[in-house]
Amino acid sequence: MRLHKNLVWAVIQGLESIVNKEEQADKAVERILKTDKRWGARDRGFIASTLYEMVRYRRLYESLAEVKAPYKRSDCFRLFGVWATLRGHALPEWPELQGTPVRRIKGRYEEARKSRVLRESFPDWLDQRCVEELGEKRWEAESAALNKEADLLLRTNTLKGNRQDLIALLKEEQIEAKALPKIAEAVLLPKRANVFRLNAFKEGRFEVQDANSQRVAHWVNPRPGEKVIDACAGAGGKSLHLAALMENKGQLIGLDIFPAKLKELKRRCRRAGVHNLETRLLDSSKVVKKLKGSADKVLIDAPCSGLGVLKRNPDTKWKLDPDFLKKIQERQQEILQQYSSWVKTGGELTYATCSILPSENEKQVELFLKSETGKGFKLLKQETLFPSETGFDGFFLAKLLKES
Numbered sequence: 001m002r003l004h005k006n007l008v009w010a011v012i013q014g015l016e017s018i019v020n021k022e023e024q025a026d027k028a029v030e031r032i033l034k035t036d037k038r039w040g041a042r043d044r045g046f047i048a049s050t051l052y053e054m055v056r057y058r059r060l061y062e063s064l065a066e067v068k069a070p071y072k073r074s075d076c077f078r079l080f081g082v083w084a085t086l087r088g089h090a091l092p093e094w095p096e097l098q099g100t101p102v103r104r105i106k107g108r109y110e111e112a113r114k115s116r117v118l119r120e121s122f123p124d125w126l127d128q129r130c131v132e133e134l135g136e137k138r139w140e141a142e143s144a145a146l147n148k149e150a151d152l153l154l155r156t157n158t159l160k161g162n163r164q165d166l167i168a169l170l171k172e173e174q175i176e177a178k179a180l181p182k183i184a185e186a187v188l189l190p191k192r193a194n195v196f197r198l199n200a201f202k203e204g205r206f207e208v209q210d211a212n213s214q215r216v217a218h219w220v221n222p223r224p225g226e227k228v229i230d231a232c233a234g235a236g237g238k239s240l241h242l243a244a245l246m247e248n249k250g251q252l253i254g255l256d257i258f259p260a261k262l263k264e265l266k267r268r269c270r271r272a273g274v275h276n277l278e279t280r281l282l283d284s285s286k287v288v289k290k291l292k293g294s295a296d297k298v299l300i301d302a303p304c305s306g307l308g309v310l311k312r313n314p315d316t317k318w319k320l321d322p323d324f325l326k327k328i329q330e331r332q333q334e335i336l337q338q339y340s341s342w343v344k345t346g347g348e349l350t351y352a353t354c355s356i357l358p359s360e361n362e363k364q365v366e367l368f369l370k371s372e373t374g375k376g377f378k379l380l381k382q383e384t385l386f387p388s389e390t391g392f393d394g395f396f397l398a399k400l401l402k403e404s
């Protein structure tokens with residue numbers, strides 16, 4: 001494939017913004033793709049996948065290009081030279097790429113591959129932490145799986161139609177789509193497509209949502225007519241799914257500490273035809289008290305390290321630090337302690353994270369069950385969905401029954 005200058009320029013700009021200005025990778029890609037309407041699907045695909053790959057393998061590429069952040073413009077081209085060399089592209093004769101030491105890059109790559117922290121590009125502290133918690137063999141598999149490009153998955157909004165109808169609608173738009181056998185609403189798109197431009201999206205017939213993320217609402221298993229609380233609803237990826245499983249019947253309450261996220265959730269509800277969801281801002285202890293002992297099902301989709309979703313947000317690797325991890329784990333326990341009070345006797349609590357670290361998952365559940373608040377609860381089941389085994393994002397799920 002020929003490398004086009006304007007596409008490479010877009011990649012370089014994105015890289016500068018993600019690394020030097022700490023713009024979130026998905027936001028940077030979205031912003032850059034809007035800058036030129038003439039770019040077709042292949043061009044857009046090239047920009048997005050190249051940028052993601054350069055962020056994913058940032059440590060490896062920095063070591064081979066012998067550059068360090070923050071990047072100068074010339075550093076970005078050196079990094080791009082490494083990417084192109086490893087990908088087997090013939091380097092264009094642009095002045096910016098003159099002098100790229102192709103043979104040296106290849107030689108150094110053979111050496112670098114022997115070290116996981118370089119090959120899979122993780123900071124030393126995070127690699128060590130993952131080995132300590134998951135063991136060498138498991139982390140070897142997960143570190144590689146987390147560097148794979150994320151598949152594009154849709155969740156059929158069953159409030160607006162069934163999965164076969166959605167697949168037929170996509171076919172009319174020349175988009176290949178496959179039903180995933182094990183997840184009732186999931187549709188896999190083998191080839192990338194800009195699905196947000198489709199009428200089916202504007203009409204709320206589907207959401208873009210990872211397959212393992214779609215398992216969360218099924219674990220909660222809400223029934224039409226029940227009272228269900230989504231404690232950390234954010235912009236509502238899981239809430240919308242819960243509402244669909246409830247067939248819009250019963251009461252669904254979505255809470256978060258950020259008003260902007262709840263506003264976005266309401267907007268998404270309108271598009272999805274969700275009528276049984278009410279949002280509440282968690283801005284005082286009164287809001288927490290008022291819901292005590294009231295819910296049949298509570299979902300805590302807790303804030304976490306995001307280690308399970310590195311495929312989607314590879315820049316997280318470079319933003320995490322040990323102090324953040326410690327603080328987020330304290331917050332997870334506080335959240336469990338507080339919001340578990342909303343479950344009524346005989347009701348269920350689902351604790352979920354998009355992390356694969358036991359210290360954010362099983363250990364949090366264990367700590368909760370040993371605490372005074374956790375005494376009335378019984379663990380029904382728990383599972384870590386590993387990217388290396390499932391091919392999708394990493395998630396943890398635990399279901400607890402409130403017995404007394």
Ligand SMILES: C[S@@+](CC[C@H](N)C(=O)[O-])C[C@H]1O[C@@H](n2cnc3c(N)ncnc32)[C@H](O)[C@@H]1O
Nearest residue numbers: 231232233234235236237238256257301302303
């Ligand atoms: C993993 S995200 C949830 C994603 C969301 N459930 C979805 O499916 O799109 C965690 C959410 O918890 C929220 N959060 C952080 N601290 C919180 C707290 N103390 N109480 C409630 N929500 C909190 C964050 O704002 C964030 O939206």
